[in-house]
Amino acid sequence: MDYQAILKQYWGYDSFRGIQENIIRSIGEGRDTLGLMPTGGGKSVTFQVPALAQEGMCLVITPLIALMKDQVQNLKRRGIKALAVYSGMSRQDIITTLENAIFGNYKFLYISPERLDTEIFRIKLAKMKISLITVDESHCISQWGYDFRPAYLKIAEVRHLLPDVPILALTATATPEVVKDIQQRLEFRKENVFRMSFERTNLAYVVRQTENKASELLHILQRMEGSAILYVRNRRRTKEVTEWLQQQGITADFYHAGLDDAVKDIRQQRWQKGESRVMVATNAFGMGIDKPDVRLVIHLDLPDSIEAYFQEAGRAGRDGQKAYAIILYAQSDSTTLRKRIPDNFPEKDYIRDVYEHLQYYYEMAMGDGLGCVREFDIEDFCRKFKYFPVPVDSALKILTQAGYLEYTDEQDNASRLLFSVGREELYRLRELGEDMDRLIQAALRSYTGLFTDYAFISEETLAIRTGLTQRQVYEMLKELSRRRIVSYIPRKKTPYIIYTRERVESNRLNIPPAVYEERKARYEQRIKAMLEYVTNDTACRSRMLLHYFGEQNEHDCSQCDTCLRLRHKITTDKQADSLSGRVLHCLSGHSLTPAALADQLLVEKDLLAETLRQMMDDKQIFTHNGMLQIRK
Known part of the structure; x- marks a missing residue:
């Protein structure tokens, strides 16, 4: 199969990058394949090229609506027929799109994992000629991963409907444990993994310890040029920080999942065109957005995992030019991050209480509920039963994983x-x-x-x-x-509660260790790894990140803040060693005041003072009546 001819015809490139061709040939030979490629590594080419090389259509499963729309538009511009089905489309639009996928000779159908379980999709899928299944963000299928999504577990059922179709799983972030879990969950016939080095030689990782983040942020943005993404923890902060930046004369917009789609599109376009320099965002921003010339990714708040940080930081410097991923870290951030553990895993009695109050909220009788779908207003629920939204949200997600209900977080209603x-x-x-x-x-x-x-x-x-x-x-x-x-x-964004079984007594709720204790332990490990990363002051940051993902490399990056500080220390130590010999030479035979010694040596006063202190500690010299002398 001449894959290079397809690459040249549609993309204009003469050759593949990194492990792209290895993945393409593997999937082209019908083998289930897992590709580990960093952000900006060219994942889309690995399924688009082999799909174009064979008859039939590629089914692309991804949770990222922005990526769906972007890739469908890019494919259409290249003369390739592509479709997408996502939340917010009317039922008629979905049916029309699926009919086109059956009869319209399309090459790609993008679909969100939540749509896989719908009756209409399953009926239409049986009539489609599918040549390849691609699972993007495949780490979402692993309960041990940082971004588990239950809807991904339905993918294995789709495999049973298409038993002879190979599957390509792609991700930019997976630990060795998650790599194994992805292949098991997707029912790979045989383990088959291609790894591209996650090392980003053009990206400098920096942790700046400061108790005045606003001042430090302004200093960085004024000193360094180029487009930037600034990540914060919650929606309220995106607006506050944006307004503050605008007051400082820096063009900025804010972005989070709760904004209207039209507003998000306008702000994204403005930022991509360079009309606004800084996008202040929650983690909802960045996935599937291809802007290669981002020079700075700054985290004002700590992410709760290395995986999330690595993916967000990787959005800087995708053009291969020098870029920076900077964390602004204050001592209080450690306490804030650890507080997320009880927020994400409230006590089991609390979860039982939330479940019980949910029944009162919907006036659900014992034994009722199975198959019921209800809109859910979390603010109203919390107001009525005196809860805080964050732990309630977590409790509902745990109940979802335990199989009692399905909590869909902010689904678009057309x-x-x-x-x-x-x-x-x-x-x-x-x-x-x-x-x-x-x-x-x-x-x-x-x-x-x-x-x-x-x-x-x-x-x-x-x-x-x-x-x-x-x-x-x-x-x-x-x-x-x-x-x-x-x-x-x-259209509005409304969470739903879907009862997957009848109501039971809250004291009979069974929340197994795999759903609660084991996941909580892994979450605590991820928090610990994040804190070790930001408090480290001796190891190369690039090597720490690579080691976390199971990649060993023997060289330091020479550009992170730790490498630069250690290099400066070595240089200073060498200068001090050389200077101590010159001090001993000057003091041999007579005494001198520190000022007279400085005049003779012509060196920086701070370096001389540090060297003299060290020499006194080492008992090489001493002072008598303000005069420096060699100790005999």
Whole structure:
């Protein structure tokens, strides 16, 4: 198979990078394959090239909607047919997309793991000709990993529906334990791993200890040029820090999962074009976003694992030019990080209480519940039962893993539209204007039953079909709603509780060690590793990170803050050794004051003072009446 010809035809490259070709040939030969490649290592080429080389379609499973949209657009620009199914699409749009995947001669179908378990997908999948299954962010399938997602466990069921189709798993962060677990969970026929070195020779890792993070942050941004990502722990902080940076004259935007999709797209585009220099974000930002010239990734708050830090830091310098990954660390950060352990793993009695109060919240009788789906407003729940949101969120996730319910965290609900006026009255309206009329016609052509019941709609689809922007579509629908021509319910992000079994007595809840004690122990280990990394002042930071992921290398990076400090110390020590010999030479035969000695030696006063102190400690010299003398 001439994979290089495909690479040249569609991407314009003459040769593959690193382990790309090894992975491509392995999957092309039908072998289940796991590829470990750092951020920016060119993962997408490893499944796109072999998929183009054979008949049928590649099913790409990824949780990253931004990545789906970005890669589908990139493939289309190259003349390659690609589709995506993700949360927020209407049922009709999903059905249309899946039908196109069956009959439209498409090469790629991107889908989120949550969609794998839907009846409509399973029915349509049986009619598709799938040549390859690709699992991106495959570490999410491992309960021992830092970002476990239960929906990933459904992938093995899809394998049973497609028994002869090989699977390619890809990840940028996996410990040796997780590497083994990924292959077992995805039911690899045989272990088969390709590893690309995680070493980033152009990326300098720095930990700056400071009790005044604002001052240090400003100093770094003023001293160093280029685009930057600034990671903080929560949504509230993204806005506060952005406003502060703007007051300092630095262009900045903020980004988190709770923002409207249109707002996120605008801010992302502004940052990617360089119109705003700094993106202040939670960990929701960065995955699937390809901006190669990020010069700085700064963590204002500590991540709770090396895996998360390594992935976020790796977004700097993807163009191969010098870049910096900087953590600003204060002593209080250690306490803050350790507090996340009880936040993420509240006591079992607390989890039982949350479960019990959930039944009161929904007025759920004993034995009821199986299959029930309920919207969940965590703020309202916490207000009624006097809880704090973070441990409640964690308790619900543990109950999900224990099999009692499914807690979907902020799922997109598609917008809904219903015409409030009849068809005849609608056609009599003349003063709405050309754009509004075009929008109404597009809605009527795109969706059925709009006069009798609410229909799920997509502002994005309507924007494409009318030539308007998504913001214009949104504002026009709001105006039509204000005039009572339509009833418009904009899309919102709503968590759901889905009962996967009937309600039981809270004292009969079984939360097994694999779900609680073992996962808590691993979480504590990850916290400990993160704290060891930031408090270390003797080992090369690059080597520490590589060692964590099971990669041994024998050389220091020579550019992290630890390497630079140790090199400076060695240089200073050598200078001091040389200087002590010159001091002894000057003092041989007569005494001198420190000032007179400094005049003779012509050296920095600080270095001389340190050398004299060391020589006194070593009993080489002493002072008598303010005069330096050699000890006989």
